[in-house]
Every structure is written in structure tokens, then in C-alpha cells.
Amino acid sequence: MDSLISLHNVSAGYEPNQAVLRNINLDIKQNDFIGIIGPNGGGKSTLLKVILGLLPIQKGKLNYAWKNNKHYIGYLPQSNEIDTKFPIKVSEVVLSGIMGSKSYFGKYSKSDKNKANELLDKLGLTEYKNNTIGELSGGQRQRAFLGRAIINKPSVLILDEPNTYVDKHFEGELYNMLSELNKEMAILLVSHDIGTISPIIKTIACVNEELHYHNSNKISEKVLSTYKCPIELVAHGHVPHRVLNQH
Ligand SMILES: Nc1ncnc2c1ncn2[C@@H]1O[C@H](COP(=O)(O)OP(=O)(O)O)[C@@H](O)[C@H]1O
Numbered sequence: 412m413d414s415l416i417s418l419h420n421v422s423a424g425y426e427p428n429q430a431v432l433r434n435i436n437l438d439i440k441q442n443d444f445i446g447i448i449g450p451n452g453g454g455k456s457t458l459l460k461v462i463l464g465l466l467p468i469q470k471g472k473l474n475y476a477w478k479n480n481k482h483y484i485g486y487l488p489q490s491n492e493i494d495t496k497f498p499i500k501v502s503e504v505v506l507s508g509i510m511g512s513k514s515y516f517g518k519y520s521k522s523d524k525n526k527a528n529e530l531l532d533k534l535g536l537t538e539y540k541n542n543t544i545g546e547l548s549g550g551q552r553q554r555a556f557l558g559r560a561i562i563n564k565p566s567v568l569i570l571d572e573p574n575t576y577v578d579k580h581f582e583g584e585l586y587n588m589l590s591e592l593n594k595e596m597a598i599l600l601v602s603h604d605i606g607t608i609s610p611i612i613k614t615i616a617c618v619n620e621e622l623h624y625h626n627s628n629k630i631s632e633k634v635l636s637t638y639k640c641p642i643e644l645v646a647h648g649h650v651p652h653r654v655l656n657q658h
């Protein structure tokens with residue numbers, strides 16, 4: 412199967428001659444569900460920015476299966492990158508996900524608005540639709556941005572730690588929703604909690620300057636250490652509690 416997005420020996424970073432990511436190889440195909448794990452500062456968010464075309468690569472090749480990438484990737488940034496003071500309403504956040512496929516000054520149609528309302532309902536945000544994002548809790552805000560990321564039915568959905576604030580009740584719903592969406596789109600999910608995401612992801616990418624691809628949704632401490640990818644394995648259900656040391 413052809414890749415939707417492929418990275419071949421990609422190096423990237425923020426300063427010339429200072430690579431944060433080195434020799435990254437990754438193929439993203441239809442219906443993939445890749446869990447991206449790794450230590451803090453290992454380069455997970457940077458990898459997403461490379462894939463989104465927000466950070467130019469220093470070496471290697473980055474290919475998209477389409478000509479104009481912007482319309483086909485949905486992105487939920489890590490919560491610390493969301494400007495909570497920006498005076499935008501919840502309904503507008505969700506609708507703004509449609510912008511990419513429209514001319515910038517295009518008005519939203521009735522059907523766009525219906526789509527947004529449906530999503531707001533699904534995300535449990537209907538009663539907050541006229542609030543500004545600064546008035547929401549962290550979890551509610553992440554849900555609003557999730558709505559923004561999926562409203563346009565992207566081919567690839569990229570989520571950077573969407574479960575940071577999400578309450579336990581919504582976490583289950585979020586994962587059900589992602590499993591459902593995965594039937595229609597490839598998903599890349601960064602998480603610090605491999606235990607909870609393990610049942611929904613299909614494969615694992617360990618990112619710590621380099622990327623090690625693991626063709627299964629389960630991973631042992633031993634394999635993580637051969638990947639030089641120290642993370643915390645936290646207990647969830649039947650997953651045993653193991654905490655790895657940083658080295
Ligand atoms: N905008 C930036 N400018 C310079 N350095 C950055 C920037 N963003 C991240 N970094 C550096 O890149 C490295 C990887 O960061 P990041 O991709 O955010 O890691 P992760 O998401 O795995 O925690 C870190 O050393 C971080 O300090």
C-alpha cells in the first residue's frame with residue numbers, strides 16, 4: 412500500500428547543525444494507528460511539526476501522497492501551545508477547522524454549521540459553544556480543538572498528548588471516538604501513557620532523537636531499553652506497574 416506520508420532519513424532541528432531528530436524513517440499508511448512515545452524532550456512534538464510541514468527538514472526526504480498537504484492533516488497541538496487568551500468562541504474553534512478547505516474569507520455554510528453543532532454535541536460541548544476558550548477547563552478546551560482537528564475529515568489525524576487534562580470519564584469516550592475515526596483516517600497519537608493507549612493503537616514509534624518503529628501495540632521494558640527510549644509504564648487494568656528510570 413502506498414504511504415500517505417513518508418519520511419526517509421530525515422534530520423530536523425531548530426538551529427542549523429543542531430539536530431533534535433536524526434535519521435528518521437517513518438511511513439504513514441491508510442488506517443495506521445501509531446502511538447508515539449518517548450521521554451520528555453525526546454522530540455515527539457518536533458516530529459509532528461516536521462510531518463505537518465511547520466518545521467523545515469535539514470536532511471532527508473519528506474513526501475506526501477498529495478500535492479497540497481494542508482487540507483489533509485488534522486492537528487491537535489499539545490495544550491501548552493494553545494493560546495487560551497485568544498478571544499475565540501468554542502463554536503468558532505471547531506468551525507475554524509473547515510477554513511483549510513475554503514478561501515480565507517469564505518463564509519461558513521448552513522451545512523458547515525450543522526456539522527459543527529453535531530460535533531459539539533458529540534464532544535459534550537453544546538452548552539459551552541458560546542463561551543470563549545479561556546473560560547473552559549483544560550479538558551474541555553482540548554475537546555474543542557479535537558473538534559477543530561476532525562471536522563474536515565482529514566486523511567491523517569495528529570494528536571499531541573490529547574489526554575493531558577481529559578477527565579477519566581471522557582478519556583474512554585475519546586478512545587472510542589478515535590477507534591471509530593481510525594476506520595476512515597490514519598492516526599498518530601503522542602502519549603506519555605502507553606498503558607492506556609495500548610488497546611487502541613496498532614503500532615508504536617519510540618522517539619528519542621532517533622525513531623524506532625515497533626510493529627505491535629505492546630512493548631516490554633527490555634525492548635524500550637534497546638530502543639534507548641525510557642518512559643514510564645504506568646498501571647492500567649492488566650498492564651503491570653513498572654517505572655523505568657531515566658538515564
Ligand atoms: N521552538 C523551539 N525552539 C528551540 N528548541 C526547541 C523548540 N521546541 C522544542 N525544542 C527543543 O527540542 C527538543 C525536543 O522537544 P520536543 O519535540 O518538544 O520534545 P517532546 O515533545 O518529546 O517532549 C528539546 O530539547 C526542546 O528543548
Ligand SMILES: [Mg+2]
Binds near residue numbers: 489571
Ligand atoms: Mg511534546
